[in-house]
Amino acid sequence: MISANLLAIFYLISGVLFILALRGLSSPETSRQGNLFGIIGMTIAIGVTIISVGNFSTGFVYLVVLLLIGGLLGAFIAFKIPMTAMPELVAGFHSLVGLAAVFVAISAFLNPEAFNLGFPGNIKIASLIEMSLGASIGAVTFTGSVIAFLKLRGIMSGSPITFVGQHYLNLILGIILISLIFYLCKTQVNTWFWAIIAISFLLGILLIIPIGGADMPVVISMLNSYSGWAAAGIGFTLENTALIITGALVGSSGAILSYIMCKGMNRSFFNVILGGWGATDQSSSSGSKEQKPVKNGNADDAAFLMKNASSVIIVPGYGMAVAQAQHALREMVDALKKNGVKVSYAIHPVAGRMPGHMNVLLAEANVPYDEVFELEEINNDFANCDVAYVIGANDVTNPVAKTDPQSPIYGMPILDVEKSKSVLFVKRSLSPGYAGIDNDLFYRDNTLMLFADAKKMTEDISKNL
Numbered sequence: 001m002i003s004a005n006l007l008a009i010f011y012l013i014s015g016v017l018f019i020l021a022l023r024g025l026s027s028p029e030t031s032r033q034g035n036l037f038g039i040i041g042m043t044i045a046i047g048v049t050i051i052s053v054g055n056f057s058t059g060f061v062y063l064v065v066l067l068l069i070g071g072l073l074g075a076f077i078a079f080k081i082p083m084t085a086m087p088e089l090v091a092g093f094h095s096l097v098g099l100a101a102v103f104v105a106i107s108a109f110l111n112p113e114a115f116n117l118g119f120p121g122n123i124k125i126a127s128l129i130e131m132s133l134g135a136s137i138g139a140v141t142f143t144g145s146v147i148a149f150l151k152l153r154g155i156m157s158g159s160p161i162t163f164v165g166q167h168y169l170n171l172i173l174g175i176i177l178i179s180l181i182f183y184l185c186k187t188q189v190n191t192w193f194w195a196i197i198a199i200s201f202l203l204g205i206l207l208i209i210p211i212g213g214a215d216m217p218v219v220i221s222m223l224n225s226y227s228g229w230a231a232a233g234i235g236f237t238l239e240n241t242a243l244i245i246t247g248a249l250v251g252s253s254g255a256i257l258s259y260i261m262c263k264g265m266n267r268s269f270f271n272v273i274l275g276g277w278g279a280t281d282q283s284s285s286s287g288s289k290e291q292k293p294v295k296n297g298n299a300d301d302a303a304f305l306m307k308n309a310s311s312v313i314i315v316p317g318y319g320m321a322v323a324q325a326q327h328a329l330r331e332m333v334d335a336l337k338k339n340g341v342k343v344s345y346a347i348h349p350v351a352g353r354m355p356g357h358m359n360v361l362l363a364e365a366n367v368p369y370d371e372v373f374e375l376e377e378i379n380n381d382f383a384n385c386d387v388a389y390v391i392g393a394n395d396v397t398n399p400v401a402k403t404d405p406q407s408p409i410y411g412m413p414i415l416d417v418e419k420s421k422s423v424l425f426v427k428r429s430l431s432p433g434y435a436g437i438d439n440d441l442f443y444r445d446n447t448l449m450l451f452a453d454a455k456k457m458t459e460d461i462s463k464n465l
Contacts, residue, residue, distance in 0.1 A: 101134050141226040143208075309422075321352060329458050
């Protein structure tokens with residue numbers, strides 16, 4: 001058994017380590033150290049929580065065994081999961097965090113004595129509010145994350161699912177949810193508590209189904225924020241300092257990341273929170289454009305252009321992740337550098353299926369961090385660039401975002417790839433990107449389409465340099 005004061009000190013140490021972890025994760029150079037701080041902090045938090053129980057009963061042993069099984073299973077999945085499936089994994093983990101918050105809230109409501117919250121029918125009002133918020137946000141996070149997982153996995157269509165009066169229905173359900181929390185605090189009737197959870201599960205589905213595939217990075221960051229707030233709410237119920245700190249850090253950082261993602265896609269932050277975007281028609285700007293002629297090229301053509309260029313900008317996208325071409329790309333860039341070519345990488349904030357997806361892939365290939373630039377830092381350089389090598393990045397390079405008001409991506413800041421002297425676009429076919437619209441860049445006079453697997457094409461180019 002550990003004293004309350006000593007427990008508080010350990011939780012404070014964990015909280016400091018979590019803050020240092022978040023600080024480290026803000027930069028690729030310090031991300032490994034940040035992860036280490038987070039691991040140490042969580043190990044301390046879990047360890048002292050187990051010790052603080054003090055009652056080493058049979059049930060306690062079962063709990064420890066289940067924790068070990070869960071930890072080993074999580075480690076196994078993390079080691080085995082390919083980078084292409086990382087967005088689905090993140091969505092899946094978010095769902096588990098939300099579900100855990102719901103289960104803890106249910107436990108606290110049904111057995112308040114165990115949590116020092118009072119007695120059934122006579123629970124502290126503050127505790128009722130905390131567990132209601134934790135349960136409702138957790139339920140929204142769970143079902144919302146499940147829908148996001150299904151969309152990312154391709155089990156469910158990435159196209160928005162909408163119906164008449166959808167937003168009004170969400171508003172009505174939100175008002176009902178707030179009213180139920182009020183009545184629960186006033187009457188403490190079990191029915192109201194179960195109704196809160198049920199409506200929250202439904203809201204999670206309704207908030208995510210109208211979201212199109214192009215908005216998935218925003219969804220991931222938003223659900224990350226929701227999972228943090230759910231954990232913080234339950235932390236207040238349990239009076240657990242470490243959980244409150246961790247939840248608040250995850251919730252606030254996720255909200256900030258969502259704002260950054262919204263800015264990168266020219267979306268309204270409040271619409272994102274309410275699930276009110278992504279419902280535009282994604283069929284516009286397609287149609288006849290695929291019938292237009294394109295310039296076909298091969299590895300020899302690409303190698304010739306690159307060898308004779310003074311500057312090359314690499315634009316990685318989800319196609320690179322699918323082909324696992326990051327290591328081949330690094331080898332090609334090394335060969336270009338030996339020929340005296342200046343090479344940079346241009347990253348769009350929403351490239352891939354989750355925030356930072358491309359940065360992680362490039363870091364895996366040991367690409368120097370000082371060669372990787374965000375959209376705002378490098379966009380003006382395309383006008384003076386000899387060759388832009390686009391490897392599977394579709395929607396984030398589509399000029400219709402600037403020219404077609406009917407396009408679902410209209411207004412989204414894009415990488416100005418079309419301004420380069422020559423564009424080499426690696427793609428398997430002329431199929432549209434995740435947003436479901438045709439890319440006008442395919443048909444530009446300065447674009448050479450390289451129809452092939454991204455890894456194979458990049459390797460062939462390297463052989464000809």
